[in-house]
Amino acid sequence: MRICIYGAGAIGGYMGAKLAMAGADVSLVARGPHLAAMQAHGLTLIEGDTRQTVPVRAAEDPAELGVQDYVIITLKAHSVPGVVDRMQALLGPETTVVMGVNGVPWWYFYKLPGPYENHRLPSVDPGDVQWRGIGPERVLGCVVYPAAEVPEPGVIQHIEGNRFSLGEPSGEKTTRAERLSKALGAVGLKAPVRPAIRNEIWVKLWGNLSFNPISALTGATLDVLCTDPGTRAVARGMMVEAQQIAEAVGVKFPIDVDRRIQGGAEVGAHKTSMLQDLERGRPMEIDALVTAVQEMGRLVGVPTPTIDTVLALIQLRGRTAGCYGA
Ligand SMILES: NC(=O)C1=CN([C@@H]2O[C@H](COP(=O)(O)OP(=O)(O)OC[C@H]3O[C@@H](n4cnc5c(N)ncnc54)[C@H](OP(=O)(O)O)[C@@H]3O)[C@@H](O)[C@H]2O)C=CC1
C-alpha cells in the first residue's frame, strides 16, 4: 500500500514517522529547511522520553513520488488549493485522498442528503479548485486529534494524542477506509472509521472556531480564555450559533457547549495554533475555521452576530500582522 503524506510538518511528520518506523511504503512531500533536514539526516520523532530517527523518502516535487493508493493531506487549509495542480502526479483512478486538515472541509456537502447536497463553499475552495482537481469522490474525511510541533527542521515533537478519526462523506463502510484504518492501527495510531464523520468534525470545529481567534485576539492560553467570564461568554455565543447551523444541516452533537468549553479549559496553558501562527508571522487558518462557518450560516439562514464580530476582528488582526489575506 503506497501512502504519501502531503505537507509533512507537525501532524504529517508525526504520522509519517510512525509509518516509516514500522516499515510502511510511505513518502513525504515537504519543502524548505525541513525537507532538506529530512533528506540529509532522516526524520526524528520525539515522543515522551524517546527520540528516534528514521530514513524517509521525501521530496518537494510530487512527480518524484508517483501514483499512490492514499494521499494524506496535512497542509494548513489555505495551502491546499495552491498544490492541487502539482498533486496530480500522485493521483490515479483508485487513489484515495484523506483530508487531515482542521476546519470546515471543502467537500462538506458531498453526498449529504438534503437541499444542500453538492453545494460548494467558496470560503474554503475558491473557484472550486479542490472540488474539480481532487474530486470529492476520492475523499475520506478525517478529524485530527494529536498535537505536535516542529521544534527544528527534521524533528517532530509529539505532544499528545494519537487518534485520526476517518469517515466516508456518505457514511458508508468501505474497503478503502477499513484498509487505511488497519494500516494506521498497525503502526500505533488510532484510526476508527466513523459512520457520521461530520458530527465529529463539528465537535472539533466548535473549539477551533471560537478558541482559536479569541486566543489570537487576546494572547490568552486555553485555560484562561475558557474560564475568564467575558471571553468564555464570547466563545459560548459563537458555539451556540455554530450549533444551530450544524443542526440545520443534520449534525447531532454528542456533548453540550459547556462540556466542550470545559474540555478546552482542561487542555491547560496551551496557545492555540492560530495564536502561534500570529506570533510567528505565519498565515492564519481563519477561513476554514471561522469564515466557512459564517458562510454556512448565511446558506441555512441562521444569524451569526457573535461569529461575525469575532471574524471581523480576527481578519483585520490577521491583515495588519501580514498573516491573512493578500
Ligand atoms: N499541529 C497540531 O498540533 C495540530 C494541527 N492540526 C491541523 O492539521 C493541519 C496541519 O497542521 P500542522 O501539521 O500543524 O501544520 P505544519 O505547518 O506544521 O505542516 C504543514 C507542512 O506543509 C508544508 N508545506 C506548505 N506548503 C507546501 C507546499 N506547497 N509544498 C510542500 N510542503 C508544503 C509546510 O512547510 P512550511 O513550514 O515551509 O510552510 C509544513 O512543513 C492543519 O489544518 C492544522 O490546523 C490539527 C490538530 C493539531
Ligand SMILES: CC(C)(CO)C(=O)C(=O)O
Ligand atoms: C488547541 C486546539 C484544540 C484549540 O481549539 C486546537 O486544535 C488548535 O490550537 O488549533
